[in-house]
Amino acid sequence: MGTPRITDELVAEVAAELRDRYGFDSDDLRALGAALAGRDSDRRASENRAFAARFVAEHPDTFDRLSR
Numbered sequence: 379m380g381t382p383r384i385t386d387e388l389v390a391e392v393a394a395e396l397r398d399r400y401g402f403d404s405d406d407l408r409a410l411g412a413a414l415a416g417r418d419s420d421r422r423a424s425e426n427r428a429f430a431a432r433f434v435a436e437h438p439d440t441f442d443r444l445s446r
Contacts, residue, residue: 393407396410
């Protein structure tokens with residue numbers, strides 16, 4: 379099955395449906411577009427790496443035990 383090209387017309391159609399069906403405004407559409415584009419993925423990845431570093435630092439005995 380082929381994937382349709384993402385054209386300006388398709389974007390306009392989807393935006394219109396989101397406005398009509400869910401009451402999205404321009405800010406909502408921009409936020410959705412940003413999320414779909416992965417703009418937040420770098421921030422989330424950084425947060426995940428920071429969490430992992432803290433977790434490893436706070437539980438070194440656990441990781442020493444797991445490495446055996």
